[in-house]
Amino acid sequence: MNPRTRKSLGRGGLNAVAVVVAVIMAFPVYWMVTTALKPKTDVFTRDLTLFPTTLTLSHFKRVVADESFLRFAGNSLMVTLVVVAVTMVVGFLAATAMARFDYVGRRLSMILILAIQMVPLEALLISMYVMLDGMGLLDRLMGVMVAYLALALPFTVWTLRGFISNIPAELEEAALIDGCSRVQSFRLILLPLIAPGLVAASVFAFILAWNEFILANVVLLSKQNATLPLWLASFQSSFKEIDWSGLMAASTLFALPVIVFFVAVQGRLHEGAAAGGVKG
């Protein structure tokens, strides 16, 4: 067998493995979507079928018929985008300090950033509520935004620090010696290299802000300020029969923007990776 065939066989095998993994990972999602498309009577049945043939869009139509859906989606989008943008900037600055500078208190700041993430949000719920109340931020999108910023930030700093310290400082030094300004060296050298890290961190922040329920539930009191997770909760909380099909349809719609966001930033990621590349 010549090396070329072996290589293409290897590639074929990897592709097969990748497809199998993709199917396994996506299966629960597939099940969610098909449940949303099935007639209600087909959800709980002992005659299961992997590929349902009787499909209906009625559950999707029903869940978006609620006129407040668009309003909630708008609120969620605004909160999420602000949180992502601000966390990335603020987080990047702090991560650069931790990865690139030696300063008094550096270790302490790093330990604190890690330690903050150990505190469960549920345990802070009441005091956060009292604090936001005191700041006049109850029932305002600003209130949850500020909170999500603080929740996403430690993670972002922690992740970006990992990525920045992965890049040899010599690269930037070389650029500086070559006569690049600090800004140029940042834009041309550092940014493309940490782009993958920024993508990972921003998707994380996006999902955090997009999905958060516990705090939104207590802070956003009136319907006009509600975000999508509160809307989602309305499908799973009833003392009467639970609207499973509605919940699955709503969850499907709910997950879509994350995928759109990812695909959008993923394109950037490849541009970035192509522009840079660590030459050891």
Add this chain to the structure above:
Amino acid sequence: MEGITLMHIRRMMIAAAATSSLLLSACGGGAAADPELATPSADAEGALTVWLMDGSQPETVVEAVNAQFKEKYPNVDVTVELQQWAGVQDKLTTSMNSSSAPDVVEIGNSLTAKFADAGLLSDLSDVSDDLGADRWLPGLAPSGELDGERYGVPYYGGVRVVMYNKDHFKEAGVEVPTTLDELEQVAAKLAETKGDKASGYSPFYFPGKFWYGALPFIWAEGGDIAVKDGDEWKGSLDSTESRAGLTRLKNLVDTYSTAPTDGNEVTNWEVFQEDNVGMVMDSWWAPGAVVGANEAFADKVGVFPLPGVQADKTAPAFFGGSDLAVPEKSDSRGLAVEWVKILTSTDIQTQLAKEGGVIPNTEAAFTGHEGNDFLLAADEAAKVSAFTPVSPMWGNVEADSVLPDMLVKIFSGSSSVDDATAEANTKVAEILNG
């Protein structure tokens, strides 16, 4: 911060308006000891925020209440916010203890005691006669009471009933049982004609975690979860009576149920539609849901209250439901009481029974169920009912899943009835005496 100031000014204005109207009515000779709860005069101004649970009532009921309220208090703006059950405990705990406390809240009635004990709810004892205490269903009233004071006004309730398959009953030649012994005989007959457990047919379907369904068996024999003895709670799950009830249920489950011994009751009404079940206990709304989802069952579904040991008395049903309460930190408590008064009045309750399909807070409103056999059977079951121990700590017993754990151990056979009840009994007493 502009937001703060504006909000505060608005609140102060409302408070001032409320106080002045209170003064007026106090001069008119209001009887209430807590002056803030007295009936405000018709020219009272301000805003009222009401939190009801989503799904508790149809919109028409809220509209009807608001229309009546507007007639009485034309200068008060009412905002009704529908809350979701998911996360509502967190939301109530935080908001009722803040400056943004709503003026009226709906609370699941096993939690009223907890919030009352914490000092979050107004003591409504002085106005309870005015609210119609004498006409409330005796099964619903106790949940809103703590240490002899009234905090929660019964809003509506719901019970578990037995759904049965009329066709199967006809095939087996059996009638609706009137005692628990008869129920066992009916199950045996069904097994004979329709098939036993091994064949996949379930004469009596009962999943292991279904403690709302198990309690009536305990109560029917005269047992209970715990009883208050002075200041002390004494567990009584290990009493002869409680054990007799659980043993009877275990025999039924062992012989006649194909349900998972560690499962919950959420899909009971779905299982019923498999046409493989003779009898199954479920919530009062379930028979209607079965027919709604599957028209083929319109003539097949029958409902009866779980019978008792003797034919003259059905087994006491667990009477869950909701209470209405006025947070202590509300700034319009007088108006809040007025709003609650309208929602719990007999004519609105009749409308709620008819359009919302729940069990109203007074027998006089059962007329709203006329023509609906399922709901009439539920009303029948509700007439003989019981409740979980009214203690601020009860929520812990539920959160720790003491009862479902006990039942699962009994039905799966990992513990004997005696051992499982003894263990649960200790836990219940420990938690309630906190």
Add this chain to the structure above:
Amino acid sequence: MSTQVMMPATTGSPAPPQARGTIPAPPRGGRGKGSRTLPYLLLLPAAVLLAVVLGYPIVRLVGLSLNRAKLRDLVKGTESWNNFANYTAILSDATFWAVLGRTIVFAAACVVATMVLGMMLALLLAKLGRVVRLILSISLLMAWSTPQVTATQVWQWLFDTRYGLVNWALVRAGLTGFDNHSWLAAPASLLTVAGAAVVWGALPFVALTLYAGRTQIDESLYEAAGMDGATPWQAFRSITVPMLAPIITMLAALSTIWDFRVFTQVYLLQQAGGITSETNLISIHAYRTSFSGNDFGSGAAISVVMVLVLAGFSIFYVRRMLKEVQS
């Protein structure tokens, strides 16, 4: 092996002396002082935000844990110092120790599974062509973006005793013993299903992040190693692992924190089956104590203990991290 010779320069483990102090002060005058204050300026926005938003709640949490703070006390403002009673009560409670032990085993299993599978997925992603890689990435992302509550619900359905796809498929495959098999009845089985749901949800982030780190590594390193006759496994050990060390440390630390705090997956499965008292994890225990149990003092104390235990486990990561920093 010659690849090893290359490592110091690229990973930054014992780094050459001139790399110390990282970016040297530019040759222009007057900037030296700026460099000393610059890191603090960079940290300032983050520090202010965290201090303002999380400072008070965290201080308050510690305060609550040291006081008698039942719901009633919070309402009436009657919290009072109780001589560490919350802590002594927790630490002398056998249930707490059982829950803690169970949580540690559960979290450890989840972290190991997540990291190993995540690394395998990342390497797979790196080897794939554009199209298949996008397919796999999107499938990972679909798993990541599904709301946790919904995802857990679907997992519960898949493993449902009566209506579950897993039992259905096993019975079809001839394993009739799985007809009506309860996957939640045995505590270990319930926690395994929960753990699978946790790992499934965490894998996308870990895999995509490791893959992102992998794209930072210059391919010429692997080419050089290949030319030196290194096997893929040797190349993985001598290039990939050391190059990704900071990211691996970071992900392992995060996974440890997250998996130690797992709540939703177990909580929802407990509603569907099994025995609750034998499957509780520490976050559920803390939540039940404070919110359902009205005892915010004890709930806060459990949270503090939880953070301390986590901190104990994280010492390993912190030391690694500080070592990386030192170089």
